[in-house]
């Protein structure tokens with residue numbers, strides 16, 4: 001064991017997919033409401049209303065486990081409150097809807113996973129230069145991955161993108177119940193007794209996880225951020241203080257893509273996962289939206 005450790009978040013710092021995922025999350029939440037009894041909370045004539053509400057949930061829980069994110073978004077639609085819940089009863093909905101919540105989760109899980117799969121296959125790439133950086137860092141530090149992705153999927157993604165396990169002391173993801181978040185993983189790593197730990201994440205939430213676990217933080221969204229990091233690596237790790245989540249430009253882009261997809265869905269179109277990811281990444285639908 002080396003005396004310092006660097007922990008990478010997977011989405012964003014290792015594989016560039018962060019913005020797509022925000023779009024996937026919002027649109028999958030919308031579809032899962034539409035396809036269940038939760039449709040009654042939507043405004044098919046005015047999807048802007050639903051989008052504005054859902055955005056509040058997303059902004060508060062980016063990078064959180066998927067069902068925690070979902071519950072915050074649903075909470076916004078149902079009661080205009082961006083708070084994640086442990087059980088659907090906390091949403092103040094009747095018992096029938098509470099029972100339907102499981103169905104909503106299943107639908108969301110399936111749709112969101114399928115979108116991610118289609119996008120990963122076609123568009124998501126390892127950040128330029130990151131494999132060389134991993135090799136370099138591994139000489140001086142123990143390396144870990146801490147992710148909100150479910151463990152089994154994380155391991156598959158890791159392999160799919162050709163990362164080498166030999167450089168890592170641990171690859172740690174979340175579980176289906178969503179009670180293992182990145183702060184829990186970071187705390188576990190901290191318990192091993194490292195002198196200094198740096199968490200490299202790409203969201204405000206990641207920064208909060210680092211603070212909660214008492215480790216340092218650096219935000220990486222692009223390969224340029226790694227250049228910035230390398231310059232700041234001295235005797236001790238750098239530690240960024242104020243981290244904002246989305247730039248206004250990013251929010252604008254996310255909103256325009258999600259709204260176009262929502263309108264398409266509300267008009268009865270059912271684009272395939274492949275068509276959706278192509279639209280998100282190229283602006284082209286490959287079908288004629290009405």
Ligand SMILES: [Mg+2]
Pocket residue numbers: 009010011012013018063201202203
């Ligand atoms: Mg991330």
